[in-house]
Amino acid sequence: MGSQGGFYQSKEFLDLVKSIGEARSKAEEDRIVLSEIETLKRRISEPDTPKRKMKEYIIRLVYVEMLGHDASFGYIHAVKMTHDDTLLVKRTGYLAVTLFLNEDHDLIILIVNTIQKDLKSDNYLVVCVALNAVCKLINEETIPAVLPQIVELLAHPKEAVRKKAIMALHRFYQKSPSSVSHLVSNFRKRLCDNDPGVMGATLCPLFDLITNDVNSYKDLVISFVSILKQVAERRLPKAYDYHQMPAPFIQIKLLKILALLGSGDKQASENMYTVVGDIFRKCDSSSNIGNAILYECICCVSSIYPNPKLLESAADAISRFLKSDSHNLKYMGIDALGRLIKISPEIAEQHQLAVIDCLEDPDDTLKRKTFELLYKMTKSTNVEVIVDRMIDYMISINDNHYKTEIASRCVELAEQFAPSNQWFIQTMNKVFEHAGDLVNIKVAHNLMRLIAEGFGEDDNTADSQLRSSAVESYLYILGEPKLPSVFLQVICWVLGEYGTADGKYSASYITGKLCDVAEAYSNDETVKAYAVTALMKIYAFEIAAGRMVDMLPECHSLMEEFLASHSTDLQQRAYELQAVIGLDAHAVESIMPSDASCEDIEVDKALSFLNGYIQESIEKGAQPYIPESERSGMLNISNFRNQDHHEASSHGLRFEAYELPKQTVQARIPPASLASTELVPVPEPVYPRESYQTTTVPSVSSDAASTELKLRLDGVQKKWGRQTHFPSTSTSNSTSQKTVNGITQVDGSNTANSRTRETYDSRKQVEISPEKQKLAASLFGGPSKTEKKSATGHKSSKPSSHMVKSHAPKSSMEVASEKTSPVQQPPDLLDFGEPTVKSTAPSLDPFKDLEGLLEPTTQVSSAVNHSSTAAVTKSPDIMGLYTETPAGAHHKDSDILSGLSNSPMTNMVGGTTTMQVAQTSKSPNLKDSLEKDALVRQMGVTPSSQNPNLFKDLLG
């Protein structure tokens, strides 16, 4: 095709690009871009700008925006440009709008009309350009405007148009499935399109459709299988071959679809076995694309109804991946292993050492993937090792996103498989200590619940042991200088509930600690609130036990502070504490029964305990309550007012009516009395309120009561709004999730136990360090049973062959690199080296692949080049050598930027050096690059001078 890369742009633009390239700092770059924006703003709004100029301005806008600056002033001009008649201008306009606008932009409505017009064009290129824009810009609201036209285009004579039309419909399906649900038959039809490109494109929407509804497409299994078979048998045109593989991207898509269709469907799966097996056999595992297909095959096999033969092939492929030197393949192998162990858990142990290697690999990506695998294979026998490792890793990283994820995984595994309560609490402590506020608050609630409930067994001593150990560990941890808020909440709650339960610690000791917490974290109101409530509990337990309460001085001062706090929540808690302390033992015990956090609370929705009171009132002449539903009139008025009005109107005189609100209030909603009782602790109304508070019924669930409650509190909401919030969130969890957890726990451990017994192994690895062995043993099962004797021989032979294999290519590469580039780093600049190195015989030239890729013309020259400058080409970063030697100007980093930013003086020299460099290094395309270089300099731009990287072939 030759070089199409002429520079159509004006010198101005080239200068801009160059000066940005030379910018030494981000600030400098910003300055240049800002002045460019000013220029463009001025020019673009000038009247009568020629189209060609305008087109260039728009491209410059795209450039500016690409650098992260705002070019929104020019959007409208780009939109206008799409209206243009000439394809040249129109294409630029469409490109700009698709890059500028997100689908929710206001300007899109202005483009829809143009798109409609262009879709009707008789020039198929215009239609294609418009379809590109459709895929990016048409949003849910504008789909109907273009849908009929696009459906029509499905029958367009040009395959390029059909293909894009399919993709557009696919996009519509993603945006709003209902908009194209009636068009499914069209997709099916296009599957039989004559053009393989259109067929391949059709697989995209079909994949989505099948993902959402497998059963409607079971009839297509046969078609997909036969297409895949034909593809694998190279029936498609040669143009679809990629690195000697027949249409690999289509194969991969088909395998994905088959995986969906065959999942859990024996009959459908049986149709696929042959073809998948064929592909396993045919796949060339020495090329990257071959491995991509192999990986997809493994995914397919692990998704469809299991077939022993295919599983075996999959396991083979996985072990090849894992034994490879390429990190990429190891990564894929770990991932594939994670998929396959769901079906055949026993294959994991063959690879235990590979897995451990990956776990200890310096590559974070690989490590994380391995943790994911471990997470999948955790059971009660190895949970301790795995979670410990996860926590260690969690501590070592800074990436908050991943920290959160791995913390929640630790928690999940610990909850599911914890071998002992002690361990569980310690693990949770670690997680909280290190991941702290990243942990979901629910986890904290779960932990509190767990401590409160114990492990669901009836053994009370175990539970109290659990609690004592929790208390003990928390008292110890409180010594740490800084703890996350969530964790402190848990600590306060547990200390309040169980701090004095076992009598080991005195109330004054615990309260002292709680006061310390409240003081140390004085800007965290939630923690302070937890601390105050915990104090209240401790004192209440003391009083109930008949002991004298003797408030610490620091507690007194704390209370004084809180009584005057700006936080109404804290204030209220403090007042409550004050009130509770003043009560007698009997009252306190019913308010704050000890260890009652998981007692079920009976909610008397009918509030029958008030019947007597009501009776009395009615006898005194009060009006009986009329349920809302039975009332008439006054429809659209809120409940609260409704009532008042009702009563007011029925009673002529106000004086008596005064009593009525009181009656209804107390009759129906005890919490409402809260407001009044707060300041004056009258024992009678306190009962219902306090029992609500401590035991915390999530009374929100009883709808009648809750609406009342909200309404009633309206008047005082500003003051008391938060009060109900805290206690109910913290403990409502505990009641609701109790049973669920109990069940899963038992289940989980049972199944895990039975499974692990099967996978015990005690094989000895000769060449492996005992540490790793130990780790392997603890991960993959304890060394208790010897089940697989045959495996021993099998295993020990495997690693050795692996060693031999891997050594040969490595050494050859090493030699090559030593010979050529002692200056620069190893030959993996171009990733080409990787796939070839890892897998095949040492004799294979890593660049062999390359030759196939290049154009016939370049192929010749490159072949020549290979022989002549074999050493040079071997090390792809040879450029580094050249930058340093010929120019003499010793640039540390041989990159474009530093090259571009040369001083004018070296620039002159640079001109010649570039030539040299281009000549020697880039010999396969020597002429091209020379031309380019000449052209650039002709334009007056010397972008590269010393820096040859700019001219360096991307493909090597």
Next chain:
Amino acid sequence: MIHFVLLISRQGKVRLTKWYSTYSKKERSKVLRELSGVILTRGPRLCNFVEWRGLKVVYKRYASLYFCMCIDPDGNELEILEIIHHYVEVLDRYFGSVCELDLIYNFHKAYYILDEILISGELQESSKRTVVRSVAAQDSLVEAAKEETGSTISNIIAHAAK
């Protein structure tokens, strides 16, 4: 699905960005900043994949240019690597042994080519020949349009006169 495609030079200069999922301007620059920080600092011989905010970024270095694509966590990374390579090969055919300079000055061409390979985050065409042909078809028409700017109008007039 591919969420976005980025071309970043070794110095962190952005050479091309294409967003298939919706990202606000702020998010875009954040993504660029974060990812170039992660990818450019990765050593050689490591995986070509990075897990990032629950998604996966597959990247590959060609000379001094990094090609990055961000995909869903369940995607096939090796396939994406090959899609990147497919793109580079097409670029190579189109420009005739492509180098970074081609992409710097002709970034819009790189966009046109990308538009023929990927559409709304999916691979639309896996035949190099087809892609190159369709881009060439557009180009040739553009060339033609350049030469005969006046004649299209006369064509229309002739058409209308019939």
